[in-house]
Amino acid sequence: MGIKGTIAWKFMTPKVSMVLFQATYREVQNLLMSTSTNVDEINQKMKEMGFRVGETLLMDYADRISQHAGEFAEFANTLQLAYKVNSSQNFTNISISDDKRTLKFTDDNCPICAGVTISDMPGLQYCNIISGVFDAVMKLRGFQAESYQESCKAVGDSTCTWTLNFRE
Numbered sequence: 394m395g396i397k398g399t400i401a402w403k404f405m406t407p408k409v410s411m412v413l414f415q416a417t418y419r420e421v422q423n424l425l426m427s428t429s430t431n432v433d434e435i436n437q438k439m440k441e442m443g444f445r446v447g448e449t450l451l452m453d454y455a456d457r458i459s460q461h462a463g464e465f466a467e468f469a470n471t472l473q474l475a476y477k478v479n480s481s482q483n484f485t486n487i488s489i490s491d492d493k494r495t496l497k498f499t500d501d502n503c504p505i506c507a508g509v510t511i512s513d514m515p516g517l518q519y520c521n522i523i524s525g526v527f528d529a530v531m532k533l534r535g536f537q538a539e540s541y542q543e544s545c546k547a548v549g550d551s552t553c554t555w556t557l558n559f560r561e
């Protein structure tokens with residue numbers, strides 16, 4: 394999805410250096426690694442952080458989005474737009490299950506995992522902050538849904554995948 398023309402101004406957002414973001418994120422991960430007892434705890438803490446980040450982002454954008462998603466599956470577009478606004482790139486792929494209860498987002502060029510290779514922590518969801526952001530968006534928009542990170546380039550997968558499951 395491109396962001397062009399009359400709606401573009403609404404979604405302009407100030408940017409910071411990608412290197413600054415990645416270095417800061419890496420230090421947050423390092424801190425979690427040194428203060429957690431296992432990988433699950435790291436993943437959970439990063440997701441909780443993402444939830445709070447998501448709350449802030451949604452409050453910032455809520456006023457600017459004129460048409461909110463009404464059905465769960467419509468969040469495919471909402472989250473694509475949010476991702477584009479914040480990362481300047483699109484998800485590589487978004488798939489919606491036949492029953493429209495599962496959304497899968499992938500990014501083959503995940504900006505969080507770029508240049509990161511972690512070989513000694515299997516199961517680490519390095520860019521799990523995205524899952525937390527998704528959870529916050531769903532909760533604040535009144536949907537019972539939960540996301541988890543299914544694959545992660547930082548630990549050797551070919552792409553980063555965040556899956557969002559609708560509950561009710």
Ligand SMILES: [Zn+2]
Pocket residue numbers: 503504505506519520545546547553
């Ligand atoms: Zn990633």
